[in-house]
Amino acid sequence: SSIPKIVILGAGYGGVLTSLRLQKELNYNEADVTLVNKHDYHYITTHLHMPAAGTDNPENARVNISKLIDEFKIDFVKSTVVQIRPQDRKVILEDGTLSYDYLVIGLGGEPETFGIPGLLENAMNIRSINSVRLIREHIEYQFARFKREPHRTDYLTFVVGGAGFTGIEFIGELSDRIPELCKQFDVDPSLVKIYNIEAAPTALPGFDPELVEYAMEVLRKKGVTFRIGTAIKECTPDGVIVGDGEEIRSQTVIWTGGIRGNRLIEEAGFETMRGRVKVDEFMRAPGHENIYILGDNSLVFNPEGRPYPPTAQIAMQAGVNCAHNLVASIRNQPLKGFAYSNKGTVASLGKGEAIGIAFGKKYKGRVAAWLKKAIDLRYLFIIGGIPLVLRKGKFL
């Protein structure tokens, strides 16, 4: 048929926003839109630090895709993408093939291990519902194991590698969860050690130093030991090797040391830096007028020539811009360049505590925690309206 086919890969922040906008802006029979995602749910990645630590249920960090998109307007396919073939305008799924006229790639990032030996095999990551289920169960299991082998204090040592926002938010939750687990398992809290290990000279490198100091103080009071300016060199089944050879024995290593793009993108032949494609001003892959790349898989530069950090915020804005340009392409109208507008950054430090910069001002403590909640509610509203806010909002 002559109806253009749009295929969207990944129902993350970028893919969902693109889908929602397309279903609103496209007229009847103007395009065939297909959304492909590995699971039949969208996960709220920005909430995953809570279920990972066990301070919230994983159910509260996911939403069924059928509740978000209108299946009369968008075909949803639950499947895993195994190959992208730009030369044939095809996408190979584990159980079929899709052809497209326009492709949107929003498959999200993967943990970056920088080739550090043993990390892939021995550390866990906060990336998806399944990965946080594992972390949550694993932490609880260490307490149960300790009760059977009380000499194994390494069961009670928890290592978080990397003090970026993911590491800091997780450690905020973990330090809230540990006292509960100590009570539940009758374990002396003084036996538990939580280490946050950061290679850079400061936690949250590049963020406001006063807020970073505040965050570290809040976390130290909750029992966290920071090892700043100390790199993880190796991860083994017994723990981590840091700095110049010191071993920290632990059965629980959570790696939050950074992310890279999805390897399907490199395999498809796109030129990448750490798995990300340096997109053009319209968020398209260079040399491919019909392929848009969003979110953690794209590299977008600010006017000073430095890359923006990969966030949900930029992925959402890219999705909106991408949908606009897809509609414009189909209607032979001019495309709109992508201009990122940074609304700020707010990070949680556990219950009732957070830090952030928004509206050009600094926030900390309760006000910042409230702001974080407001941002999360706003997101639920954007993707699912009032019904989703009412269903999930009370858990945030």
Ligand code: FAD
């Ligand atoms: P994702 O949201 O990662 O979605 C990718 C989708 O693709 C997923 O649904 C996945 O299942 C699917 N997929 C992957 N591979 C395949 C495949 N082969 N086949 C089919 N489907 C596949 N950013 C902020 O701006 N603010 C925050 O407060 C914030 N908090 C965060 C907290 C945590 C704990 C973490 C880990 C990240 C946080 N981020 C935050 C960063 C933010 O989550 C990411 O930048 C954002 O999720 C990127 O969106 P995306 O659309 O690129 O991909």
Ligand code: NAD
């Ligand atoms: P990141 O890349 O921002 O941070 C990783 C940290 O790990 C860095 O500080 C790095 O120096 C450190 N590191 C790297 N190698 C190391 C080693 N060998 N040993 C010890 N430390 C090492 O990754 P992230 O924290 O997962 O964040 C990813 C993206 O998601 C960022 O863009 C971030 O802004 C965003 N995010 C935002 C929020 C929020 O706004 N609340 C929360 C989470 C994530």
